[in-house]
Amino acid sequence: MPNLKNGEFNVPLNGINHWVKIEGSEHKTIPLIILHGGPGGNHYVFERTAGPLLGKTRTVVYYEQRGCGRSDKPESDGDYTIELLISDFKELKKWLGVEKIDLLGYSFGGELALEITDCIPEEVRKLILSAPSLINTDIQQMVQITGFMSIGNYGLNHEISECFQKGSNLDTIYNRVWERVSPDIVDLLLFEDQEIARMNRALWEESNLLNTGLMSRTLLNNLVEVPLLDRLKTIHQQILVITGVFDRNTGMPISKLIHSNLPNSKLVLFRKSAHFPDLEEPEKFIKEINLYLNS
Incomplete structure (x- = not known):
């Protein structure tokens, strides 16, 4: 039976306690698992802004990756490889007890969503990539x-x-x-709108959650054998790519590069947003995701 009950949980995945939160289980939809960025970030802002809007109609699952946010750190500072992050995700999916999932990854979370899908394609239905990254590229x-x-x-x-x-x-x-x-x-x-930037930074400070930089350093120093960009053509799921036209962090060049190499993707531009369309155009962000997941 699926382990889908609303609330916050401390879930051991590969021996490391991970923070997990479930909302909207009453909707009984395919779980939409949210992957945060960074690398090394957390969900504190998203779970207080766009997340609850998604939870009005969908079953939403947040989890913070090892050593991130409210999850515990691994014993070794180098235990942050893509392979380990995928292994943690597989354990999370087992704990949830579900066969199929949808993925929403923002920033580095979009890149991780593609890595997960490449590894377990039969278990992923649809993906949403919001301002996805390609961290190990020039x-x-x-x-x-x-x-x-x-x-x-x-x-x-x-x-x-x-x-x-x-x-x-x-x-x-x-x-x-x-x-x-x-x-x-x-x-x-x-951010294009600096008032929203100030709101975002205030939430960052309120969270008291810091990015140690350990995950980012490890990922940048541990290249995978075949770069993700070279594997995108083998990912055949329906994929929605969302990007703000003013995104100066990952940017339209990265989103268009990913989109052009995926065989079954749709690119939607947000004309008033930079790196966080979920904060700068939240109504459009939620509308596009719900339309896509329901289609």
Whole structure:
């Protein structure tokens, strides 16, 4: 029998206690499992904004990945590979006791949703990718670097230009930029509407949940044998790709690249959004997802 009952749970997956929350079980729909971004982020904002709107008509399952948010850390700082994240997900699905699931991944969660589907294709019905990433690619780094250059900070632009003129490699420039930027500049990168950016940051601070950076470092240092981009053509599920036209973090180039390599995907642009269309255009975000899942 499915283990679908509304509430928050502490679920051991591969020996690590994971935070899990279920809403909308009374609707008895195929569970929509939400995958957060980061890497190393959490669901605190989503479960207080777009999540409850989805839960009005669907069974929604949140879980925070190992070492993220309210889930426990693995013993080793290096235990954050894609293979381990997929293994945790398989254990979560066993705990839920369901055969088929839908996936909604935002940012890195979109990339993880594709990795999971590639591994267990017969168990995934539909996917929604909101501003998906491709973290181990040059284009991802270039999108973020040019994104920071596009927000109009003269000092930052000058510093990045100097790095290019000196012949610094892409990794060096990318790391230098992220060491240099302030929270205000990051908000300009992630949001078109800065009032919504301030609301989002207030929720980040209220959560008291920090991204240790361990998952991101491990994933960037542990390349998979065949890059995800080279495996997209084998993923045949119906997939909805959502992206904001002002997304300077993963951006339209990444969404279009993913969309063009998937055999059965639809790309929907959000014309008032940057990296978080769920926050900048929530009504359209919920409407598009419900239409897609019900079709």
